[in-house]
Amino acid sequence: MLFHKKRETDTTEDKAGSRNDADSKAGVNSKDDDIIREVEEQTSAEADSSEVIGDAASDAGSGSAATQGKGNELIRLNNIKKAYYIGTENELEVLHGVTLNVNEGEFTCIVGESGSGKSTLMNTIGLLDRPTSGEYFIRGIDVAKISDDDLSHIRNRQIGFVFQTYNLIARTSSLDNVAMPMLYAGVPLKERRARAAELLELVGMKERMNHDPSELSGGQKQRVAIARALANDPAIILADEPTGALDSQTSQTVMDIFHKLHEERGCTILMITHSNKLAEECDRILTLVDGRITGERAGTEAHEYAAAKTATDDGKTATESILEKD
Amino acid sequence: MILENIRLALHNLAANKMRTFLTMLGVIIGIAAVIAILTLGTSTTKQMEKQQAQNGANNISVYVYNGSGSDEVYWFTEDQMTKLIDKFGDQIEAIGISNYANGGKAYTDPAKMDTEYSNCYKMGVNNGYFSTGNVKMVAGKTFSNDALVNGSNVAVISSLMAKRLFNGDNDSAIGKQVIVPNGDDVTNYTVIGVYNYVISSYDLKSGTKEEDISTDLLVPFLNVANAATDEYSQNVTSFTIQAKAGADVISMSSDIKDYVTFLFKDKESPSIGVYSDKEMIEENKKELQKQTTTTSLIGAIALLVGGIGVMNIMTVTITERTREIGTRKALGAPNSAIRMQFIIEAIVMTSLGGVIGLIVGIIAGGIACKLQSLPLYVPFSSAALAVGVSLAIGIFFGYYPANKAAKMDPIDALRYE
Structure with missing residues (x-):
């Protein structure tokens, strides 16, 4: 992989051990640095086992990359509360104590009505917003207390955002859009572009890597955005209504890319949606009602990606058959 | 980044x-x-x-005039000049005196005076002027002692005049006569030397043609002074001192001013000006x-x-x-x-x-x-x-x-x- 400062192959026990070390440290100032370093080390350890992206698809058959590290707790929210206008008459509590966890390799979905606090929850998980109270751990590290710059750092390396409105940078090619998070990770220009091209190929957008967002359709934009989310090989992909602005067929194509990333590359994905159909395709469905998680169950539908994969017997890869539909 | x-x-x-x-x-x-x-x-x-650098910034101009309002004309006497030279002699390279008189169209052949002419200002000078005025000779020589003492009718002409009147042959001009207007009359001068004259853009500025440029016709100081009818022109009321190379011109000029003021201490309110080029340039x-x-x-x-x-x-x-x-x-x-x-x-x-x-x-x-x-x-x-x-x-x-x-x-x- 391209971004490893340190190549280490931690075992699961080692990870647990180092987490405890971090927790036991008393000095707050030095703790921040330790947290960052530790998170990075763990990522590199994990990423080491999954090879370069280009090879990931071909390795998928063996299943070794996809199943590696599966089951470890990646994020945990304990009794997270979020209130606005604190101390005024209009004080408004949006999240009333959310507790949830996401394990590595899981494709989890949060469904909820509008106004249920989905976006607030997503912003909190994405470290764009700080909770009013409660605990939030990413790989066992309490991120509630660290500085803004350290939050930026974690967002950059550990979280891949996919927005409903794509949020690609205007007048900037797909390639440069995908390369952008790597700019803030300090990756040299040449490597950035090479990796961005690989990622665009992964989502079937290689032919359009020099196009501006204004020259792309909604589905294409979202595919570029997904490639961008993968840029720094994050621990988790946070997708906030990624298909909310797309028609149902394009939605399914985008959804299939998520399935592909999940199954072939072992990506951990947390998605917010109000489409019950798409939600049923996920491993886990969490229901958010009025700022509280009220239910959890497994998805019931076999998704089309799996169907396409088994149905493909004319020599095309699953990716190709998916992408031909858009 | x-x-x-x-x-x-x-x-x-x-x-x-x-x-x-x-x-x-x-x-x-x-x-x-x-x-x-x-x-x-x-x-x-x-x-x-x-x-x-060209003019030599070592020049100090000195002048005096009567600031009292009376009719008396103040000038530098020979005695005063001698005293000045005695006092500052070791710092002085040269002293130049000059005095303009009238001029006009100079010519050699009265028959062709409308076509073959050269405009000039007549200026009476001493030999020191050649140093202080940065005048470079290209042919002949400067004034002899006799010519200076007698105020003879001899002249050093510009190379431009030599070009106009003697076809540019500077050497052949020596010994020839030029006729210079003197009021309604004319005076004949014998050319004894030619100095280098460079036409500047200033000469041609107002559309003056080359043949109409006026140059200085240098004659012995007394030639002008003796012919003059007013006390100003008959005497030395101003002169230029060229300091020796390396002299501190600014302090020297202030010393000279003090001394000249002392020389005129018996006169009623003399106005004395002592300026160095350097000072003026600095200003x-x-x-x-x-x-x-x-x-x-x-x-x-x-x-x-x-x-x-x-x-x-x-x-x-x-x-x-x-x-x-x-x-x-x-x-x-x-x-x-x-x-x-x-x-x-x-x-x-x-x-x-x-x-x-x-x-x-x-x-x-x-x-x-x-x-x-x-x-x-x-x-x-x-x-x-x-x-x-x-x-x-x-x-x-x-x-x-x-x-x-x-x-x-x-x-x-x-x-x-």
Whole structure:
């Protein structure tokens, strides 16, 4: 992989051990640095086992990359509360104590009505917003207390955002859009572009890597955005209504890319949606009602990606058959 | 990271060429104005220094006149001059005396005086004048003692007159006669020497043709003084001292002023002037410096306005790009990276403006120098100034909008419509 400062192959026990070390440290100032370093080390350890992206698809058959590290707790929210206008008459509590966890390799979905606090929850998980109270751990590290710059750092390396409105940078090619998070990770220009091209190929957008967002359709934009989310090989992909602005067929194509990333590359994905159909395709469905998680169950539908994969017997890869539909 | 930001800034500025250019225009005009003024000022100073070197800045002019209002004419007596030379002799290279008389069209053949002529001013001088006036002989020699004592009708003519009257053969002119008007009458002078005359752009300025340029016809001082009818022209009321090389001209001139004042202590309110070229040049330089500073201030105001324009556009830009800022933050850009991005965008804009302004300023200064017949001299410091000032403007006026962008809340920025 391209971004490893340190190549280490931690075992699961080692990870647990180092987490405890971090927790036991008393000095707050030095703790921040330790947290960052530790998170990075763990990522590199994990990423080491999954090879370069280009090879990931071909390795998928063996299943070794996809199943590696599966089951470890990646994020945990304990009794997270979020209130606005604190101390005024209009004080408004949006999240009333959310507790949830996401394990590595899981494709989890949060469904909820509008106004249920989905976006607030997503912003909190994405470290764009700080909770009013409660605990939030990413790989066992309490991120509630660290500085803004350290939050930026974690967002950059550990979280891949996919927005409903794509949020690609205007007048900037797909390639440069995908390369952008790597700019803030300090990756040299040449490597950035090479990796961005690989990622665009992964989502079937290689032919359009020099196009501006204004020259792309909604589905294409979202595919570029997904490639961008993968840029720094994050621990988790946070997708906030990624298909909310797309028609149902394009939605399914985008959804299939998520399935592909999940199954072939072992990506951990947390998605917010109000489409019950798409939600049923996920491993886990969490229901958010009025700022509280009220239910959890497994998805019931076999998704089309799996169907396409088994149905493909004319020599095309699953990716190709998916992408031909858009 | 800085290189990345410059690349990004150029990309963003190129996306909005018209706006970028109009914003840069303020900086371009400001820088160009300052550079043009500096170029012109430096070229003028250089020209003065060159003239100073040519004329020998070691000259001190001395004059006296009666400031009391009475009719008595004050002049330097032989006794006074001797005393002065006795006192300052070891510091003096030469003393030049000159006295203009009337002149007109000089000619050699009365039959052809309307076509073969040369305009002149008759000037009575001593041999010291050849030093103080920086007059270089090209043929013949200067005045003999006899000629000076008797005020003989002999003349040293300019090479231009030799060209007009003797076909440019300086040597053949020696010993020939020139006829010079003297009021209604004429006087014949025997040419004993020719001095070098260089036609300057000043001579030709007002459309004067080469044949109509007037040059000095140098004759013995007494030749003019003896013929004069007024006391001013009959006597020495002013002279020029050329100090020896290496002398401290400024302190010497003040000593001379003290001594001349002492020499005239018995006269009623004499007005004594003692000026060195050096002093005058220094004064001119100071005056020029003052003018340059004043005009540069006006240029600086243009720069200030240009800078405010940059700040305005940067504020507009970050508002337009709020969602981009939000996205960048969500994807992990720290505040410092956002701040740096927009400061560099402002700096790139002002620096480009600075470089264009520098070029425009040098061209404008060059044209101004050409119009004033000055040799163009571009000070290196002006290039450094242009780049430095435009960088500073970029940082100063770019910081506030950039900081505003850096401090945006990522959630609000992402939601911005």
